[in-house]
Amino acid sequence: MNPRRKKRLLVIIAVLFGVGASIGLVLYALQENINLFYTPSELIDGKGPDKEKPQIGQKLRIGGMVVPGSVIRNEQSLQVSFKLIDIGPLVTIKYQGILPDLFREGQGIVAQGVLIEPNVIEAFEVLAKHDEEYMPAEVAEAVKGIKHEKPKYNLDSGS
The missing domain is CATH 2.40.50.140 (Nucleic acid-binding proteins)
Known part of the structure; x- marks a missing residue:
């Protein structure tokens, strides 16, 4: 795998991890407000x-x-x-x-x-x-x- 593809893959993985963590934190915060x-x-x-x-x-x-x-x-x-x-x-x-x-x-x-x-x-x-x-x-x-x-x-x- 060339360095350019490796860098793109790492960026995509980092973005997916960030989005997943953000969604998880939002759901955790809303858990108290669900009636x-x-x-x-x-x-x-x-x-x-x-x-x-x-x-x-x-x-x-x-x-x-x-x-x-x-x-x-x-x-x-x-x-x-x-x-x-x-x-x-x-x-x-x-x-x-x-x-x-x-x-x-x-x-x-x-x-x-x-x-x-x-x-x-x-x-x-x-x-x-x-x-x-x-x-x-x-x-x-x-x-x-x-x-x-x-x-x-x-x-x-x-x-």
């Missing part, structure tokens, strides 16, 4: 064919309907907690801050936060849908065909 979307059922039962569940401390987004009668506000601070449902189990969302104006019980929301227990999320952002027609595609698919009614509690029995 997977879950529904309450997927969070509890697992997502996908392998039924993978998120780890405690993982950042994620969750969407569903706010269960009527589940919103609890702390009178001393801006702390609020509420429950979300899709077609299965309930998930509790804890949020510190002012909720969007359109936030109501029985409405669809998307919360972004950190999983602190298997069914509890500490949210740092809560988004409410802006009208009756709009719902994020993932939430619409998850809650398709669900009839939402206010739960009937028997106050005399203490439950």
